[in-house]
Amino acid sequence: MDHNLRFALLSAGGALLLFILMLAFVEIGRRFGRRQLSKYGEASRVGVGVVDSAVYSLLGLLVGFAFSGAAGRFDKRREMVAHQVNAISTAWQRIDLISPAKQPAIRDGFRQYLDALLAAYDHPAGSPGELRARGNLTSAQDAIWSQVIPMSLSPEDDKARMLVVPSVNEMFDAVDSERLAQRLHPPNLIYVMLILTALAGALFAGYAVSKVDRHNWTYTVGFTATVALALFVTLELESPRLGWIRIDRTDDMLLEVRQRMDAPDPTAQR
Numbered sequence: 001m002d003h004n005l006r007f008a009l010l011s012a013g014g015a016l017l018l019f020i021l022m023l024a025f026v027e028i029g030r031r032f033g034r035r036q037l038s039k040y041g042e043a044s045r046v047g048v049g050v051v052d053s054a055v056y057s058l059l060g061l062l063v064g065f066a067f068s069g070a071a072g073r074f075d076k077r078r079e080m081v082a083h084q085v086n087a088i089s090t091a092w093q094r095i096d097l098i099s100p101a102k103q104p105a106i107r108d109g110f111r112q113y114l115d116a117l118l119a120a121y122d123h124p125a126g127s128p129g130e131l132r133a134r135g136n137l138t139s140a141q142d143a144i145w146s147q148v149i150p151m152s153l154s155p156e157d158d159k160a161r162m163l164v165v166p167s168v169n170e171m172f173d174a175v176d177s178e179r180l181a182q183r184l185h186p187p188n189l190i191y192v193m194l195i196l197t198a199l200a201g202a203l204f205a206g207y208a209v210s211k212v213d214r215h216n217w218t219y220t221v222g223f224t225a226t227v228a229l230a231l232f233v234t235l236e237l238e239s240p241r242l243g244w245i246r247i248d249r250t251d252d253m254l255l256e257v258r259q260r261m262d263a264p265d266p267t268a269q270r
Helices: 003-045 048-097 100-121 128-153 155-181 188-208 217-238 248-261
Strands: none
Touching: 003 188, 003 217, 048 100, 048 155, 048 188, 048 217, 048 248, 100 128, 100 248, 128 155, 188 217
């Protein structure tokens, strides 16, 4: 099974499981509330509003924190890819400043570097395929650097040294920054606490509606589905190269840069 589909099914399955568990906890809370009401009467309702408010406030805080952080990191990742595109394009254009005889080898290195980068994006972060692609990326980076540094020391490439070396360095930094951003996620304890708080909120919600004889399905399903959907979207935003919420359109800009690299070599026309 494709890893993108696998992640999408896992995130959807996790949200569905939370939805079912919350429905079950609402029913448990409702039955417990009915039992307490028949045993103690209205005295069983004392303090319910205070406890509910505390639990719902904590649940809202955790959902807002997780969702807002995931959305912010999602936008940041798109900005980083755009920065990669600009840095790679600039460095590629500045190769024209190098002596014509040295350009073909450096341009081939750029092509291999971008091919390895795109291959790395085809695999989940930390997977064996991604690690292999990152190894190729590092080798391509070292090859480019080993060509650029000797070139920058030659007198005829004095002007190129002032522009090419900084742009190549910026290109490497942009790619490394996005690679590190792929691994920045909230601690798993945040999600564990969010799930436990959601279940506690469902339990108290069931207790709160136990005074009514009939189920209020609109309230129950609306509450549980909203929390489960928020968790699903949060998980999707945390992994924008997997699942259904993706940054593929941003990655298309890298593909466009790679296609431009296959255009006729400018040095061939000189």
